[in-house]
Amino acid sequence: xxxxxxxxxxxxxxxxxxxxxxxxxxxxxxxxxxxxxxxxxxxxxxxxxxxxxxxxxxxxxxxxxxxxxxxxxxxxxxxxxxxxxxxxxxxxxxxxxxxxxxxxxxxxxxxxxxxxxxxxxxxxxxxxxxxxxxxxxxxxxxxxxxxxxxxxxxxxxxxxxxxxxxxxxxxxxxxxxxxxxxxxxxxxxxxxxxxxxxxxxxxxxxxxxxxxxxxxxxxxxxxxxxxxxxxxxxxxxxxxxxxxxxxxxxxxxxxxxxxxxxxxxxxxxxxxxxxxxxxxxxxxxxxxxxxxxxxxxxxxxxxxxxxxxxxxxxxxxxxxxxxxxxxxxxxxxxxxxxxxxxxxxxxxxxxxxxxxxxxxxxxxxxxxxxxxxxxxxxxxxxxxxxxxxxxxxxxxxxxxxxxxxxxxxxxxxxxxxxxxxxxxxxxxxxxxxxxxxxxxxxxxxxxxxxxxxxxxxxxxxxxxxxxxxxxxxxxxxxxxxxxxxxxxxxxxxxxxxxxxxxxxxxxxxxxxxxxxxxxxxxxxxxxxxxxxxxxxxxxxxxxxxxxxxxxxxxxxxxxxxxxxxxxxxxxxxxxxxxxxxxxxxxxxxxxxxxxxx
Numbered sequence: 001x002x003x004x005x006x007x008x009x010x011x012x013x014x015x016x017x018x019x020x021x022x023x024x025x026x027x028x029x030x031x032x033x034x035x036x037x038x039x040x041x042x043x044x045x046x047x048x049x050x051x052x053x054x055x056x057x058x059x060x061x062x063x064x065x066x067x068x069x070x071x072x073x074x075x076x077x078x079x080x081x082x083x084x085x086x087x088x089x090x091x092x093x094x095x096x097x098x099x100x101x102x103x104x105x106x107x108x109x110x111x112x113x114x115x116x117x118x119x120x121x122x123x124x125x126x127x128x129x130x131x132x133x134x135x136x137x138x139x140x141x142x143x144x145x146x147x148x149x150x151x152x153x154x155x156x157x158x159x160x161x162x163x164x165x166x167x168x169x170x171x172x173x174x175x176x177x178x179x180x181x182x183x184x185x186x187x188x189x190x191x192x193x194x195x196x197x198x199x200x201x202x203x204x205x206x207x208x209x210x211x212x213x214x215x216x217x218x219x220x221x222x223x224x225x226x227x228x229x230x231x232x233x234x235x236x237x238x239x240x241x242x243x244x245x246x247x248x249x250x251x252x253x254x255x256x257x258x259x260x261x262x263x264x265x266x267x268x269x270x271x272x273x274x275x276x277x278x279x280x281x282x283x284x285x286x287x288x289x290x291x292x293x294x295x296x297x298x299x300x301x302x303x304x305x306x307x308x309x310x311x312x313x314x315x316x317x318x319x320x321x322x323x324x325x326x327x328x329x330x331x332x333x334x335x336x337x338x339x340x341x342x343x344x345x346x347x348x349x350x351x352x353x354x355x356x357x358x359x360x361x362x363x364x365x366x367x368x369x370x371x372x373x374x375x376x377x378x379x380x381x382x383x384x385x386x387x388x389x390x391x392x393x394x395x396x397x398x399x400x401x402x403x404x405x406x407x408x409x410x411x412x413x414x415x416x417x418x419x420x421x422x423x424x425x426x427x428x429x430x431x432x433x434x435x436x437x438x439x440x441x442x443x444x445x446x447x448x449x450x451x452x453x454x455x456x457x458x459x460x461x462x463x464x465x466x467x468x469x470x471x472x473x474x475x476x477x478x479x480x481x482x483x484x485x486x487x488x489x490x491x492x493x494x495x496x497x498x499x500x501x502x503x504x505x506x507x508x509x510x511x512x513x514x515x516x517x518x519x520x521x522x523x524x525x526x527x528x529x530x531x532x533x534x535x536x537x538x539x540x541x542x543x544x545x546x547x548x549x550x551x552x553x554x555x556x557x558x559x560x561x562x563x564x565x566x567x568x569x570x571x572x573x574x575x576x577x578x579x580x581x582x583x584x585x586x587x588x589x590x591x592x593x594x595x596x597x
Contacts (some may be wrong), residue, residue, distance in 0.1 A: 006083050008070035010127035012056065012114050013094050014064040025106045027062065031097070034060035034112065039113045040069050040081060044095055046113075053077045058116040067092070067114055080116055091118040092125045165235060195296060203291075297368060304390045312521045314401065316481070319518060320408040323479075323544035330550040330579045331370035365437075365581075369555065370429035373575035374399045379570050392570075397560060399574045403557070411523050411547060411580055412481065412540065431581040432538055433547065433588050435528060440582040443530075444468045446538070448592050458489035461538060465512045465591060474546045474587030480514040482539030482591075483523045514541060527595055535592040546587035549580045 005588045007029050040054040042151035056073040071081040083089045100108035211405045378396050383391055409415060410425045414432035417424040434439055446464040466482070471476060490508055493501045502508040509517045526537040562571045582588060 003145070006070045007054075007081055008127050009066065009068045010092055011063075011125050012058065012065045012067040012111065013125050014407060015062075022104050023101075023106055025064070028060065028308060029106050029108055030058070030065050033065065035060045036056045038111055040071070041095075041115045042111050043117055044093065044113070044115045045519075050074065050076055053080045058111060058114075064582075065094070067115070068491065076107075084116070088118050089118070090127050091117050091119060091573075092127060094125070095112065136385050138209070151445070156596050166254045181587075195298065197297055225506070229244075236505075239276045246486050248380050253510075262541060302388070306394050309398065309401075312405075313519075314405050314540050316518050317405050320411060320544060321404060322578070324411065324544050324547045324549045325583075327548055327550040328553065329557055330552045330577065331552050332548055332579055332581055332583065333364060333368045334583050335364035336585060365579040367431060367550075368429055369550070369552070369579040370426055371575055371577045372403065372410075372425060372430075374406075375574075376572045378570050378572075380563070380570055381569060395575070396572060399457075399559075399572065400557070403574055403576070407576070407578070411544075411549070412520065413526060413537065414479060429579055433542055433582060434537060434590055436582055436588070438473050439585050440586040441590055442468070442471045442586055443535075444471075444589050445535070446591060450595065454489045455493055458493050461491060461494075461591065462508075462512060463487065465539075465541065465589070468589060469541075471586060472541065472589050474543045474584055476543050476545070477515040477517045478543040478589075479518055480509065480512060480539055480541045481518050481520050481523070483525070484519045486522075486538050487519055536595050536597045538591040540588060540590050541587040542582075542588040546582055546584040547580065549578055549584045550578065551578045 013030070015025055015029070018024050035058065037055045037057050039052050040056045042051050042053055045051040047278065047324055048466065052072070054069060054077050055072070056067040056069045059066045059068070069084075071077040080089070092110050095113045095115065096109040096111045098108070098110040099106060160258065230342075262271070376399055378391070378395065405423070406415060407430070411432040412432065413434040414427060415425045427435065435441075444464055446460050448460055452460070489506070491502055491505065492499070495501055502511065505517050509515065523537055523539070527534050529535075530536070557576045560573040560575075562573070
């Protein structure tokens with residue numbers, strides 16, 4: 001076969017060379033293509049007929065498929081001819097379908113076109129002989145410019161490839177099926193089976209559009225005849241153990257397609273990215289033949305049956321609610337006789353002297369209830385449409401969790417809202433231990449030396465608690481409620497040798513004479529004004545059995561449902577009506593420090 005009638009010649013593909021995608025084309029895989037002409041295209045771009053640069057005559061050889069390329073007289077065809085003659089483009093690539101594979105080996109297929117590419121997947125697919133045409137119409141072989149070996153010179157393809165890591169792929173096989181032995185990646189059919197009906201319809205339509213924009217039959221033969229001959233060829237090449245890729249799931253006889261090399265749009269995008277931002281040269285070199293292909297991926301699944309909560313640590317809440325004393329009545333009256341003064345002391349008697357009466361005062365206070373609630377509303381249509389979990393049960397759990405936290409917060413330190421807020425839990429109904437009257441809640445003020453570090457402040461806190469422990473008159477052994485920061489500073493106290501003094505939280509609890517130390521997140525950075533000064537809360541020592549929570553019959557926690565017919569809304573209400581207060585004098589010690597400035 002004479003090459004004088006063609007503009008260049010080279011290997012369209014080489015046998016027994018592992019390509020960049022792991023596939024290996026075996027000898028005579030494309031033997032049926034011997035002697036046929038296929039379109040010569042630039043970068044496998046089938047969308048525009050102007051990208052057809054000419055044709056290539058295929059010749060099956062022992063080492064692969066050799067081709068003789070002829071450029072047409074179009075502007076793009078002549079430009080490509082000049083690029084090849086100048087050595088700017090030296091790589092070739094094939095587009096093939098009707099593939100028969102065994103593992104990663106391609107045993108048979110039909111080449112539909114040959115492309116000039118900037119970077120090929122098969123390292124042996126190169127242009128050997130660019131042929132120059134003289135003004136008199138004769139041709140000359142440029143043998144001294146021939147590229148015989150598989151290693152290419154540093155041309156445009158090498159320059160482009162050097163922008164990326166060696167691990168980045170610069171080719172793609174459309175509809176390529178993974179190796180059966182690869183357990184890490186799902187089979188194509190498994191991925192397709194995971195799609196819902198809408199996704200399958202979308203995929204089928206997009207693939208049909210993609211094929212309609214490409215060429216239907218590169219050889220120019222009648223489609224029906226081509227399909228029939230292809231099927232016969234396939235059957236003749238199937239051996240025992242081979243995988244015959246008949247029709248794929250997209251119908252219309254769309255068999256598996258092998259396409260080596262990047263398309264024009266991908267290469268242009270890569271070059272633009274390389275010029276504008278070399279720091280982001282990790283841009284993808286893997287091109288897909290479907291836009292927005294991620295729409296076809298299986299939908300993500302939640303790790304748990306219901307959405308989780310992003311919330312504060314509420315482990316302390318149930319301890320507070322279970323620790324307080326409960327009564328079946330909500331109006332609580334505390335009454336005490338103060339017999340601490342000298343007038344209440346017993347007296348000695350002197351004969352014939354007047355016996356004086358004992359004098360003492362009565363102390364009392366009353367606490368009345370308030371309703372505390374949380375309301376939520378859902379559209380009934382949303383309730384029906386959410387089928388993955390019971391949204392009503394989920395939202396009711398959130399309502400109870402937040403109600404409990406609010407009651408526990410009000411008991412310990414108040415709800416924190418301004419006195420003018422309509423939603424405020426009033427302190428005359430649920431009396432906070434932190435701000436309660438000195439008769440019930442003793443304020444222990446700790447002062448730090450100027451320039452004291454965290455170690456010194458922690459030591460001062462422990463010393464204040466130990467020295468003022470005598471003021472505690474509550475029931476039994478109390479607990480100490482504090483913040484994580486205060487607890488951490490106490491545990492990090494070291495001696496002169498750098499050894500931690502308290503090896504555990506319980507060791508520290510034993511030191512300050514409490515049964516347990518509990519951290520409360522809502523204590524963080526709480527301050528209050530008193531006597532013109534501002535104090536920061538450090539902790540509260542209390543036995544919650546001395547705090548009474550009362551609720552009349554029907555005032556316990558209740559959940560109510562209501563449906564609004566006019567607006568199709570389901571409304572949920574959880575509420576309780578309670579009162580709360582310390583009932584034992586001096587039953588709490590509040591550790592505070594003055595905030596300077």
